[in-house]
Amino acid sequence: MFKDRKDAGQKLRDKLLNFKGVSNTVVVGLPRGGVPVAFEIANDLSLPLDIVVPRKIGAPFNKEYAIGAIAEDGKAYFDREAIEHLGVSTKYLESEMEKQRAESKRRLRVYRGERPPVDFKDKTILLVDDGIATGSTVKAAIESLKVHHPKEIIVAVPVGPQDTISELKESINQVICLATPHPFNAVGCFYSFFDQTDDDTVIEMMKHKPLTPSQ
Template sequence: MFKSRNEAGKLLAEEFKDKILDDGNKVVIALPRGGVPVAYEIAKRFVLPLDIICVKKITAPKNQDLAIGAVTESGEIYYNKELVSHFGLNELQLRRLTNEKKQEAIQQAKLLRKKNSPIDLSGRDILIVDDGIATGAKVKAAIKLIKQHKPNQIQVLTPVCSREAWSDITNTVDDLLVLETPHNFLSVAEFYLDFPQVSNTQAQEFLEEIYFLTKDERKYEQIQKFECEDEPVRKVRK
């Protein structure tokens, strides 16, 4: 049981510090909005750049708590084929549900990033962070998007993960780092004492703090890339 998302982030940072320690190549990716406070604590401790990938769950008709898939802001999609078949959704229905959620993800990304550009993930060591993984739909969609950017490696960090999701995800990434994998898993909320909804304002504040904490290092790296276009980029600590 975790006191809060922020406490869970601190526990993750301490437990897996040897795997998180930066060599100048790591980027933390939070899955909003619940994953942002968790990711913030990791990024703050290790002074790592923090960005987001907005992913929206595609929920079953008449059951908003059951995810049948997920879609990212860029349109990468994951479907649970068994659940899609169970609910008898045809292609038109599925496309409509997916498009609605994609637009929500796009709007959320614009709102949370403000005027900041997404971080280039190519060749980077990516740490995907969420406040918990139940079905794994959101994480799977995020992994699909990130792999298109050809990162060096992908790690997923989360305080708690269902055993079913663990089995589905563990072989798709380089590391799946989890504090708890309980036998009985109904929802992420049951593993937190304090689990309020994270507001857009709160998420923006966390992201902005890390942005200003690391902005000088990011500017330096952009200069290095410009001056050494035909040479390997020297990585600097974020």
């Protein structure tokens, strides 16, 4: 469906052309995999690029299975149904929240470096990832962004399951998703090349300065 994250970003950009060069609009990528997608959009649409860094909270016996997520400011999302079904203890959740929040803050410092964060107040935010599965990290990111009182939040992703996309539409202004295949296994299944994005790539892309429309 997509060659790689650059290809996905370019295809997603084509659905966002009405935001090209629009003031008070910022592209926000989710590290690490969402940043290359967001970078293509920000660069081609002459928009600033920033990040939020929610961290997945995995189940006790399967860290890849998300039961929630938490952002650097402590805003979190939990899948209460999954937590109850798996019998996850409060002690485990508190421990993982503390650990993942600390890691989120560390990564934010590393990725931003000396660069100050963008002021999200009254901005239109294009929140971008390389795909959505359970939606936990995106939901935590949304809660974190809402604290800053943006004008609107628009989630833009190449691919995701229909039920998750429908659920997101209930809580934010708009969701743009290029494909909602069924059955949906994992985001990487819809890319020909889906390597792990490393820290150095994110750091380099965060040095991005938007082009002016005339450029």
